Amino acid sequence: MSLVMALVLFLVGLASLLLGTAEVPFGKFMALASGSLNADDPARLIVLRIRLPRMILAGLAGFSLALGGVVFQALLRNPLADPFILGVSSGSAFGAIVGILLGFTFSVGIPFTSFAGALLAVYLVLALGTKKMGMESATILLTGVILNAFFTAVIMFFISIVADSRLHTMLFWLYGDLSQSRYASLVVLTPAVIAVSIILFGFAKELNLITTGEEIALQLGVDVEKAKRVCLVLVSLLTGLVVSFSGLIGFIGLIVPHLARMAFGSDHRLLIPVASLGGATFLIAADTLARLLISPGELPVGVVTAFLGAPFFLYLLGARGSQWSRS
């Protein structure tokens, strides 16, 4: 099964390199792959400098967001949970917009302020949400939602007072912007994604048990507090890091885990890898469409993920049910 998914991922990735405003014929691509293409051929620049880093960023972002969604939905036993649930989205958006206002660039400044904003949000949620009640799921969720509302208000305030070209940059960032991908950022991102996904996979059995209830998981020998602490922090850090480079890409972290559950059942040792690969494939495909649909212009990728993903998901929900049993 994983083999089929890897094949689909490969094909979608290939398509994303070939398709775009400037067509790259397959022959030229093969020449490039085998190293026989002229060094000054524009196809070389387009594929290697623009589309490849962008595709890798889309893949890593989709992978991380779907991974975070699977883990959070299991950990908090809530079908509405996504990787942004601890306030990461609005925290990093706040940081990014401050960065844009200050005139920082997308290479270092904005990712930095954005990640700092995400850290601030996660810190606030964990510090406030776990003070009285321990790590109780409903309290954490509620604190995250409230904090999101607060940061969103601050963001809207900034957007209202900005009238120049920075407004366009801000709006694109808020709906996901993969066009700023650079190899330098991928060097930071790739090892982080690999390390975090391996650690989270190590918690797959714990997550299975936690979905049946925290007390039962404890009775079966799970250190629930530790599992929650590690997963909440790691997912939020990874999400904050990813969106600091990609902008806010909603929907994937919510929907891909549900699709994976519909198709593959409830065992997180299977769900974690298939949902992550599925998320990567989905986002690369969506980003390719975002570049193609109004070419030579381009759409924020979040518009495509939600516009195409939502009807598809509603159709499946109607046909198959959500796999979430009523409590």
Next chain:
Amino acid sequence: MEPILTLRKVGFRYGAVWAVKGVDLEVFPGEILGMLGPNGSGKTTLLKILDGMLLPHEGEVLVRGKAMVNLKRGDIAKVIAMVAQENFFRFAFSVLEVVLMGRFPHLGRLQFERDRDLNIAVNALRATHALELSERSIHELSGGEKQRVLLARALAQEPGAILLDEPTSFLDLKYKKELLDLIAGLTKEKGLGVVVVSHDIDLVSQYCDRIVMLKHGSVHLTGTPDQVIDAASIETVYECAVFVDQNPLTGKPRVSLKP
């Protein structure tokens, strides 16, 4: 014989109110220990102390002679298994998957279940007469079937003691008898220590080797059914007038409400 579980002068309070106070208790291998007492007498609290869900404010809990507070959850789960009263499964795990969850404390972090674990799970399902259910979804089972599956999961933990919270409350007469016969058989066969909390005095009288009767969070009486269950003790503890005679089939005390 070394007890599997020992409570020494255990006390637990919710806020300022002591729910359990000064309780001494031992659970030995090969015995079924019944816990009786009216609502609010501390049965559930005591059961939660026994499986480490609640930490006592006074006294100590020993698991095979070691202080429970020093043990990891995984090590506790290798000795104590719990069959809770209510079980809710968010996702449609198969019966076999549910029973394999009992193997969790025996597996390493990145380790998948080995053949050995699968054998243990299958044997546990066989022991509880639930093997034919193994491919079914846990959501499709009746109350009696689910109870047998959860008992199988507890057995798959290969514990020394199994704690049962009102195991028969959702079961009709036939399944009730089936489950208790099963538990009685397993107790002797595997040398398990079993603790049963129940409101059903006759059932406890018939199946338990020893009974602890609780009143206001303290042990009122402890001993064999004959020693513990009589009209005087039931009336004192439950504050309800009863008539107690001998069940002609089992010779055990039998409780009837006075009209």
